[in-house]
Amino acid sequence: MTPKPNWTIALRAAKSLFTTAPRASPPAGRRGPLLRRFIDGLKEKEGRRFFFTALSAKLIAAALVCAAIYGVSHFISEAYAEDAAAAPPLPAYINPLNTMWTLIAAFLVFFMQAGFMMLEAGFARGRETVNVLLEGIVDTALCGILFWAFGFAFLFGAGNGLIGHQYFFLHGAPETYGTTGVPMLAFWLFQFAFADTCSTITSGAMVGRTGFVGDLLYSIGVSGFIYPIIGHWAWGPDGWLNNIKPAAFHDFAGSTVVHTIGGWIALAGAIALGPRLGRKFKRDGGGMPPGHDMTIAAVGGVILWFGWYGFNPGSTLSAMDFQGIGRVATNTTLAACGGALGALFFVYPRNKVWDPGFTVNGFLAGLVAITCPCYWVSPFGSIVIGAIAGVVVVLAFDLVEWLRIDDPVGAFAVHGANGIWGTLSLGLFATGQSVRPRPLVQISRAAW
Numbered sequence: 001m002t003p004k005p006n007w008t009i010a011l012r013a014a015k016s017l018f019t020t021a022p023r024a025s026p027p028a029g030r031r032g033p034l035l036r037r038f039i040d041g042l043k044e045k046e047g048r049r050f051f052f053t054a055l056s057a058k059l060i061a062a063a064l065v066c067a068a069i070y071g072v073s074h075f076i077s078e079a080y081a082e083d084a085a086a087a088p089p090l091p092a093y094i095n096p097l098n099t100m101w102t103l104i105a106a107f108l109v110f111f112m113q114a115g116f117m118m119l120e121a122g123f124a125r126g127r128e129t130v131n132v133l134l135e136g137i138v139d140t141a142l143c144g145i146l147f148w149a150f151g152f153a154f155l156f157g158a159g160n161g162l163i164g165h166q167y168f169f170l171h172g173a174p175e176t177y178g179t180t181g182v183p184m185l186a187f188w189l190f191q192f193a194f195a196d197t198c199s200t201i202t203s204g205a206m207v208g209r210t211g212f213v214g215d216l217l218y219s220i221g222v223s224g225f226i227y228p229i230i231g232h233w234a235w236g237p238d239g240w241l242n243n244i245k246p247a248a249f250h251d252f253a254g255s256t257v258v259h260t261i262g263g264w265i266a267l268a269g270a271i272a273l274g275p276r277l278g279r280k281f282k283r284d285g286g287g288m289p290p291g292h293d294m295t296i297a298a299v300g301g302v303i304l305w306f307g308w309y310g311f312n313p314g315s316t317l318s319a320m321d322f323q324g325i326g327r328v329a330t331n332t333t334l335a336a337c338g339g340a341l342g343a344l345f346f347v348y349p350r351n352k353v354w355d356p357g358f359t360v361n362g363f364l365a366g367l368v369a370i371t372c373p374c375y376w377v378s379p380f381g382s383i384v385i386g387a388i389a390g391v392v393v394v395l396a397f398d399l400v401e402w403l404r405i406d407d408p409v410g411a412f413a414v415h416g417a418n419g420i421w422g423t424l425s426l427g428l429f430a431t432g433q434s435v436r437p438r439p440l441v442q443i444s445r446a447a448w
Contacts, residue, residue: 105314122297201262263416339366342390
């Protein structure tokens, strides 16, 4: 009779490279470093069979995806380009002012990394703090190299409707980006900060369950491929969403392109890894373990709020659009206020506690939601969008908890669910009165 396959050994071999979560102690002969455990797993016949089957399937899937991208691109029409009317020469002072404004915004967005690390460390358990800090630093460094090498080319290079293939390693890049007068390197720095944000969002849902190798692998996937390719669809010069007629897809600063992408990747990672050891969900009589330092988490959240003034107003790419900058900054502030109060007062009747954790996630949800429509909505509309986001974040958190998915910082509830809400809210609350001025602010279609 054929012996029953030992799937426990096979699964242990395949997963040993990607997790550091504690598990039951193996037999004495099986103890050893990561590579030794992997080799021991491959010594088993079923372990080898499972590993090579899984590896072959992934390689075939990757090849099919590449072939699909190449094939589908032939069926997507060439990007429709409108010849812009010739604009009068811009005053000499506009380019330096636009450049300084873009760089200051880039510095603010980059400073959000400190906020992310503090927020995640505060919501996590004490023993998980070092992993959060190291992951945040290494993710930033790795993202910078990848975005310079090919991420920026995939996102903003000319190509087809699905992916760009220009400016690899920034070779052949023009001196300025489009008609903004902003040097290409300054624009690259601003967009690198956005890419880093998307990747960092992902880490929050996987706190305490990924090893360093796993951190590196998903960072490469998000920063180098997923975010740039999907971002090209909406922000690339010939992306298919950016060229829908009669009206292109609008996402001013990234509710969909940055936050929804990061939120859904975070959810996928949390599902794949499973819950932390000892995690008991609410429907099983437990609940989310409290963060070890709410002070750090709250300060980190406020730092993120401050950094959002580079994220949203900075996306104008022009200091001369002073009316737009003021409107975007005000709408950003009011949405955050609405989100904080919406979450606070929605949660209180349920447990009779003024919850600081949900309040922090509430104003972050408002910020995520307003990121898409911030240029085109009114101040009152921003308050409503933020208040609804404060309710959405609580309901999304409850849904994830009910599904027994362990998301320690609420990454999907804040970024995924409210990225979707923010994008939809543009069609509901846009006033139709805010149009980017011309010719002083000549922004290329990729900035939309």
